[in-house]
């Protein structure tokens with residue numbers, strides 16, 4: 517009911533709506549309306565109200581709640597249900613917990629802040645309050661677990677397209693980073709619960725530095741991290757960007773489910789890659805090798821040529837590149 521009252525107030529933002537009208541249109545008592553309006557005030561909505569003329573919505577909070585994002589989502593599944601937190605340890609941890617308890621395919625967990633945001637290999641992800649998009653998507657694909665890591669590239673392609681739609685051109689650093697002016701603006705962490713031939717669930721965690729300020733980055737990542745706001749010089753509409761990512765994700769993900777192919781996502785990652793043609797260092801299981809990045813093949817693997825002239829593919833692992841994130 518709170519959602520419906522909010523919707524009614526949103527569609528009539530230029531005028532007052534009387535309590536009587538809300539009561540009649542939605543079949544709810546005046547006392548209940550008052551209770552819901554107070555709950556909305558607690559969430560940061562602001563109203564003008566008068567006992568004679570009713571209520572008028574004057575300001576909506578900059579929060580990534582279901583109420584604020586849902587009207588921009590065009591999907592059938594992804595993001596139809598958004599579970600929102602003001603603060604949480606990690607949206608990936610919460611998503612895994614909810615998935616283990618039966619949360620539906622496409623459920624999205626978003627938090628305004630993470631106190632223990634996770635990067636790969638146990639690393640920490642800085643997630644300051646109200647300034648980024650810290651979200652995790654629960655997926656239940658009927659595919660071979662072998663193909664699960666392909667979802668990371670779908671995520672990267674979806675973020676690229678969404679950010680591009682806001683007028684900002686980024687580059688993709690295979691397999692899980694989005695880069696702007698040589699610094700990281702987004703990281704993706706895909707986690708899985710599976711048996712040998714069956715996936716229970718996948719969680720794809722996406723962290724985007726939308727409106728993060730320089731001061732929010734700790735000293736050790738100041739030279740390697742940036743935000744869309746810092747680089748573009750203007751604040752980012754987090755609600756639209758969140759919805760755009762989810763909209764693009766569903767389109768690309770549905771193609772993948774229909775034939776296990778990620779050709780479209782790979783094409784986006786390839787055309788906008790920061791690595792291809794460059795000398796790179798690959799760190800896998802603690803072992804470092806040097807190579808030149810040649811291509812991303814249709815399976816989403818990085819094709820490289822080694823110093824001895826042989827070619828090979830890299831499935832996963834760390835890749836660093838001269839000049840990027842301060843690697844010299």
Ligand code: BT5
Pocket residue numbers: 605606607608609630632633634635636637639640641642643649650651652692693700701702703704705721722723724725737740741742
């Ligand atoms: C990643 O790991 O890039 C994956 C990050 C995934 C974060 C999302 S947020 C929503 C969801 N819930 C979670 O708990 N996680 C996901 P990796 O490639 O390992 O990069 C981690 C490294 O990036 C750190 O060791 C830092 O050096 C750097 N870093 C940390 N926070 C950063 C930030 N906000 N922006 C840019 N770089 C950052």
